[in-house]
Amino acid sequence: MRAMVYRGPYKIRVEEKDVPAIEHPNDAIVRVTTGAICGSDLHLYHGLMPDTRIGHTFGHEFIGVVEQVGPSVQNLTVGDRVMVPFNIFCGSCWFCARGLYSNCHNVNPNATAVGAIYGYSHTTGGYDGGQAEYVRVPFADVGPTLIPDWMSDEDAVLLTDAVPTGYFGAQLGEIVEGDTVVVFGAGPVGLVAAKSAWLMGAGRVMVIDHLEYRLEKARSFAHAETFNFTEYDDIVVAMKRATDHLGADVAIDAVGAEADGNLLQHVTSATLKLQGGSPVALNWAIDSVRKGGTVSVVGAYGPIFSAVKFGDAVNKGLTLRMNQCPVKRQWPRLFEHVRNGHLRPSELVTHRIPLEHIAEGYHIFSAKLDGCIKPLVLPGAA
């Protein structure tokens, strides 16, 4: 089969690989019909994720058709059109029993924190991902779900990560009626978090980024007030001014460790590798929220971080909530929102890239060129 293959930082190729085989009775093999590139893939692409091995195939957002099932699979049959959550999870361990699918204890021998993710390095289990023609889906009775007839492929593929993660970011904010919510990051995740904040009763929604074309999307897609942080000496002061000097009730970090906006942090992380990334968006979130407020973190961070304003969070009495998104837990509610038109995930799609040209897709998305917000990957297209 043809598959995206990692050859080192910034080096992506499409190569021949063996079609994956059933390795366990509860595996399925899925023929990918639509995939996507996530902001999280950029951390791999930039060489920042530990134990990203040469030859690994990325891709944790994909939908497809069941090609083959192992002998114990009961919920899927060959030919089913399925969506697959980015988490691989067993469905029965202590954590899965409590809905913590992203923290499953049975799927990743290398870590005690994160569970397993398709195509996301050996740190999250070493499973090959869906930026390929075929992918092996472990625990096939647990993760995948049939795509309802009324749901389009483009909506479905966005429901495998970006949309549930944005929605989850808003949920972790514990928004109550009338709350002022500030979202850092206007990528797909932040845009959906902003949109979801309204669905959860927010009275005011603000989005912060430095890419004008994405802030424009925050206005049109999420009806948010927008702030370009490069236009202010101090974006936190601007946030305070905008909120009667009290701060927002809820701040959502949808940026993660590759944040721009602070040269010192950039040099010590990206250049000198003295820390695992820049906590600038997290610190802005901690500073922008009012005393007693809530900070929700869905942006990705490596295991160890320095220079986080933890003391300020303590002394302000903040609630900090965070996790990788347990995607399948979000689906029932999100299916309703998509069906009744409250959320239109496919509006985020800007690029549809044939698998053969995926290297160009990574470049465009990483460098934020050509108005790119969400690139899809199409294995079927030549």
Ligand SMILES: NC(=O)c1ccc[n+]([C@@H]2O[C@H](COP(=O)([O-])OP(=O)(O)OC[C@H]3O[C@@H](n4cnc5c(N)ncnc54)[C@H](O)[C@@H]3O)[C@@H](O)[C@H]2O)c1
């Ligand atoms: N928790 C999860 O389950 C989960 C799932 C998906 C993605 N993620 C993470 O969420 C984050 C966002 O994902 P995405 O796909 O939207 O990525 P993206 O790269 O498309 O978007 C990130 C945005 O943040 C902006 N930004 C950079 N520095 C900023 C700053 N200091 N303040 C405000 N905005 C800033 C960038 O300009 C960009 O628009 C990534 O870290 C990704 O790894 C987490």
Ligand SMILES: [Zn+2]
């Ligand atoms: Zn992702």
Ligand SMILES: [Zn+2]
């Ligand atoms: Zn489990």
